[in-house]
Each structure stands twice: as structure tokens, then as C-alpha cells.
Amino acid sequence: MRDAWLVALAAGAAGIANAEYHSPPSYPSPWANGAGEWAEAYQKAVAFVSELTLLEKINLTTGIGWESGQCVGNSGSIPRKNFRSLCMQDSPLGVRDTDYNTAFPGGINVGATWDVNLAYLRGKAMGEEHRGKGVDVQLGPVAGPLGRVPEGGRNWEGFAPDPVLTGQMMAYTINGIQDAGVIACAKHFIGYEQEHFRQGSQENYTISDSISENIDDKTMHELYLWPFADAVRAGVGSVMCSYNQINNSYACSNSYTLNHLLKGELGFQGFVMTDWSGQHAGVGDTLAGTDMDMPGDVAFNSGTGFWGANLTIAVLNGTVPEWRVDDMAVRIMSAFYKVGRDTNQVPINFDSWTLDTYGNEYYYAGEGYKQINQHVDVRANHAQVVREIGSRSAVLLKNVNAALPLTGREKYVAIFGEDAGANIDGVNSCSDRGCDNGTLAMGWGSGSDNFPYLVTPEQAISAEVVKNGGAFTAITDSGAIDEAKTIASQASTCIVFANADSGEGYIEVDNNWGDRNNLTLWKNGEAMIDAVAGECNNTIVVLHTVGPVLIEDWVHHPNITAVLWNGIPGQESGNSLVDVLYGTVNPGGKTPFTWGKKRSDWGTDILYVPNEGESAPQQNFTEGIFIDYRHFDKANITPTYEFGYGLSYSTFSFSDLQVQTIPAPPYVPFNGTTKSAPVLGTVLNATAYLFPDYIRRIEAFIYPWITSTNLKAASGDPHYGWPTSKYVPAGAQDGSAQKINPAGGGPGGNPALYDTVAKVTVTVKNTGAVVGDEVPQLYVSLGGPDDAPKVLRGFTRLTLQPGEETQWSTTLTRRDVSNWDVAKQNWVVTNYTKTVYVGNSSRNLPLRSTLLLKL
């Protein structure tokens, strides 16, 4: 336990002193109050927690250790109350580590649909599958990484490098998951923008600490915190603190981001859980705002925990006040009741560590042999959701002379590239999808799940061609360039498939440690495209990539008649694609990121080599709010395809912009005070918490009981007894009434931020001959010298019949037209002239108007 106390001193209390970027302390940790829609759940939680012993409360907060339960994370149980371990399970795209589940499209595809209803349907379906497997907390959705750097390994788990598109998708996904009766977990909080160095110990480098993502206050508020505010407003039950440091304080020890921002300013009422082994301190993390430690052991299978018995000791010796543990338990139980877990929980019927039907409940210890997998089929009709999101996320980047849709009368269709075919080793052959074999339908890491099947493009296209009476050939060996040229010279329609993959940093694929090393295609993609396009004057390129790739060198080739991006579409990949290629679905997806011409165009990059010797690498977000299209706009760089761009088989017009400003009451900084922290129990003498004789220890299991009434001996920590002032920050134990943050006061911040201040209306018309979808996009220029030329503020996906026109309206809130004022520590509407723009991409905005606010 030595490390726990030492790191608490170094990181948890006040940040590391030698750094330029410093995270200010913020204490005490705000306690839940059941505000707004949390009221009923909070009351139930308080009633439940009031009946618990200290050890039972601690069991709620502490994981039982890696591979010590059937889920990827398991809290302790409360047998006396017949309350089982809570089951925490990935992933953001389906139930991980099981069978008879659905493999949904990645978050980036949901972003590309620009359709909040599809986000909801996917969330609901995923929630139902987690519920059916017995999961209490689904570990998703993802708003961190947001996508600062296009090479970021886990960007695809989230939705887009834009806070508004991501924020809306977060909110609707959370609503879907929680409406299904499962607690959602918004992750990873915050600034987790690259895989390299996220866990100091996990890299091939001798660095002592994880990377520090150094973010200024304005950028934090206007960019990275924004989608988490939307998550909190949506009532998310849990938030996962990330592996990285923020301004040189670990995310799960960072009192500023957890206490000040998340629980204070945003008014978060649920619980903060650590990423797996993301905890770095015992007392420090508790006081800094972490509520649940996952998976509970200091290092996987170490058998020691920062909490468990050590949290018991901390309460007994007074370093952690009792009210704080009460609040942790209340937050967890509030989320539990809020989504109805008390009425809809089913037994855990799967095991994360093996698909064998029988095995050990305590996998690591090798104990508790029983049936651990019931192989429950939870898929229902969710394949339809997958197929629909797959097709509706397709972004048609190029389409010359109506090359698409195909008519079905093509005489000879040939497809090329490994990405068209199957993984010859089997669809789930690589653990956590940690390889790029065959067609890419999912990235790798904990954000993945098992495919129940994967319909490849080869299967689906060949079936369609055969059905239509055509001829078909597939060359899925990406090295077979000469053979490809021959076939390409004979075929009437050539479709080349290429991909680019990425994932989580604990797996390396083709020397990519999570983050991509570059933005080129994988598996010889460019060479195959060049070879086929050189021979076939009707070459269609289909891309399955986790984010942008460099296409400028070939996309303008005259023989390349169409380019379609389909992201990572999940198990129905081939079927979704055929729907679009043959026009059953008219593509209406819009690219959720910018396609630059060269890597340097983005202006940000992964830090691949430690820059502070053995100390924590420092990644300064010097670009501020200027990521993706905001940077391209500011630097006046013409991309290949801009954020928000995407073609249709139809055409659309925009006209008649009307901007109606709506008077709103003046913005008043919130002025209020909390009640004092509730104390819900009594702490007994240490003897009451001794490890009981009747319990047989399971190897590496984390327990709440102490081994001795001599607390120093029980801690096993030679440094035990340091003066409290050395590791307990000032004010951290204070449970008296506190002033509420003036930028706070409601879910997602000051309620006045969400006042409507303008209504924007335009006419959108389908001017083509086929039914199709269009996405009117509203951008705002805030007008100041430090502002982006424009920022997305509203969008809706519309379906219009040929010739149909509709009036599309959206509203702007005060937050939408505000800047974060670092001096005032609040949002302000500046006097700079504000402009609204409407169109169908970030660079095709034919309508504009000055916004004259009445505030």
C-alpha cells in the first residue's frame, strides 16, 4: 500500500509542482443532492445507504479485483441486503466478451449519420443487450477522445471531433441506454486524446508517469467539457475518469476536473468510476471526487487495493470523512435506482474471461466451478438497426456522372482488396479485434465486441450480382496487383476496398500502438486503387476507415468515378453497403471529420516520443479550440473534403433564412448554497471491521475488512502516520454548507445557459428526382478575435420526397452564443457581431444573417 499514500501526496493533493501546467485544487468534493430528475432515485438511495454498515458502503465503491468476477468490472456485494455485485461491462458498441450479442457500428458511424434518432435506437438496443446479459453499467458512450488528432487510436469509439455533434450523440445514446434500464458511463473524462503514454507503466518506455494533457481553461470549457455537459444534462448515471493526467494531475485524482468542473459546475449527480487501474491514490482520489475504483486492485491481480480495507482504515483514522463515503454510495445507488435496476436486473449470465459453458466464477483464483455462460441470445431484431446505421452513415464523397447507384444491369462486377473479404482465420480470431484481417467493421481494444457473424462486402455484392444475372470476380489478396490489373481491364464495374484501423494502446497491430502511425491506407490500399484505376474507367472506391485518410493523391483520378466512406459499420457491413451501392438507400451521411490533403494540414499530432525524459510526457494543447475544421478554417487550408460534406443521389436547395431573436432574461451567475453533507450512518470501533474468521479468502480478491485494529499494521504502509496536512488538502474534509459554483446550479451548468435566445428557420427542398436525406447545418460565428470562424450549433437529418420542400427550424441557446470568460469564470455573450450560417457542409453555407441578440 505504500504507493497509495505516496501518490496521494504527489498527485491527488495539488498536482506536480515542476510543471508549467498546473491543476488547481478544489475541495471539498460536492455531495449529491438529488436535484431535478434525480430526486426520486436520490431519496431511494439515501434510504438504502442509511441502512448499510461502513463496510457495505465500501463494498459498493470498490471493485473485487481483475478477473475476480464474471464482468470486466465487479463491485463488492451486500449479502445482508441480497444485493449482488454490480456488473460493469464494455463496450460502447455492444456487449464485450460474450456471445449471441450484436456488433453495432462504431460511434464514428453514428456521428456520420447526423441522426439523433438513430443514436437513440442504437443506444436503446445496446442497453437492452447489456440488460439481458445482466450488466448494470454499460461502459460507454465516448466523448473522450474527442478527436484532437486524427491518428488518435480510440477516436472511432466516439462520434466526431466537434463538441456539438458529439454532445448530441452522447445525449441520445445515453437516453437510449438508460431507457433500456442500464446505467450509461460517459467516458473518458477528460483530455484523453492519445494512446501513447496513457499509462506510464504500460509502454515500452521507462516513464514514471502518464502523459499530461495540458489544456487551458477556455479550451476546456468550449471544447472538451461541452459534450460531457450534454451527457450530464441527459442524466448520465456514471462517468469514467481517464488514464492521463490533466495539467499534471491524474484524471482520477484531479479535484479540479472532478470536484470543480464535473460535480460542481456541471452538477453531476451520478458516480465517477476509474478507468481500469486508473486510480493512483487512496485518500487522494476519494477526496478528489472519485466514487468507484475499478477493477479494484492497484495493478491487475495484485491482491492489493487503494480502497477496500484501505478505505476502511482511512475512515477510521479520520482522513476520509464518513460523509464522503456516504456520498460515494449514494451516488452509485442513485444511478442504480434512476434507471430502474431495482426492478429490471437479471442474473449475470455470461463470463468475460471464457466462452466455455462451465468454469470458475473467480477466474483468476481458479475457484467456484459452475455454469458461468448461459449463452443467452440478446440480439432480438437489432441487426436491422445495425444495417440501417451502416447504410445511413455512408458518406458519398465523389460521384461522377451518376456512377452510383448501380443499376443491377452491370455486366461484370469485379471487387478488389482484402477489405472486401473475410478474415481467413475466423471473424473473432484476434482478441479484442486486435488485427486487420479481411474487411474492417470494428476497431480494436476494449471498445469492441465479438461478431455473431459478419456479412462481408464480397458476400453481399456477389449475391446481388448473381441475383441480377451478372458476372462477378473478387480479388481479396491485396498483394495480387498484377492479377487485379488484368481483371480490372475486363470488368465493366470495378470496386476497390481499402481500410485503415486503430484501437486501444494495450494492443499493437502492424506496429501501431493504438494510435495510427500515419494517415495512409493499410494493406497496400493505395497501390491497389492505383492499379485498378489505371485499367478500369469505372472504378468505385469504398473505404472502411476509423477516421480520415489521405486520399488527395488518387481521388481526382478520372477513372475513379465514385468514392464512398463507410467507417466501421459492424456486423451487417456488406448488406448496408449493397443498400447504398444499389440505391435502396440514398446516401445521406455527412463526414464527421475533415479530410485534409496532407498530414500536417491538421496542425496537431500524437506525441510519439516522450519529451520529458523519464518524467511525465507533456502534451500542450496549444491549438486551443482549433481542432479539425476550426483549424482548417482559421488557417485557411483547403481540405479534400470538409467537415459536414456528403453527396446524395438527389440534390437539395436552401433558401429563405429567417432569424428570430428571442428575448431571454439576463444571465445571472448562480447564487446559492448547498446544505451540509448528509451523514448516513455511524462509524464503529475498528474491532467491528476485522476480517471475520468465517470468511475464506479468495486469492487476489479485494475485501473491505481490516486485518488488525492497529491501523498502521493493517495498512502495511511504512509511511503510515504522516501528518494529515501532508496529503489531505485544505478543505477536503469540510462537510459544511458550500457556495454553489456561479457557472453551475443545474444539470450541465447554470440553467440560464439553456435559455433559448434565437430561432433559425430555412426552407430545404429536394430538387432531384429521387427521395433522399439532407442535413441542414447551422454554424455560428461568435465574432471575437479568438473565436473560430464558425462553429457547428445545430443540425437535423431530413428525408424529402422529390420536389418536396420543408421549413426546417432550430433554436440557439445562450450557451450556443457564449464564450467562456476565464477572468469571470463564467459564460459571457460578448459584444462582437455574431453571424449565423446555414447550408449542408462547413464550407457550403449559402445562407447567412447577422444575429442581433436581445439579452
Ligand SMILES: OC[C@H]1O[C@@H](O[C@H]2[C@H](O)[C@@H](O)[C@H](O[C@H]3[C@H](O)[C@@H](O)[C@H](O)O[C@@H]3CO)O[C@@H]2CO)[C@H](O)[C@@H](O)[C@@H]1O
Ligand atoms: O474494460 C474496462 C475499461 O478498461 C480499459 O481497458 C482495459 C481493457 O479492458 C483490458 O482488457 C486490458 O487488459 C489487457 C492488459 O492491459 C494487458 O496488459 C494484458 O496483456 O492484456 C489484457 C487484455 O487481456 O487493459 C485495458 C487497460 O489497459 C479501457 O480504457 C476502458 O475504456 C474500459 O472501459
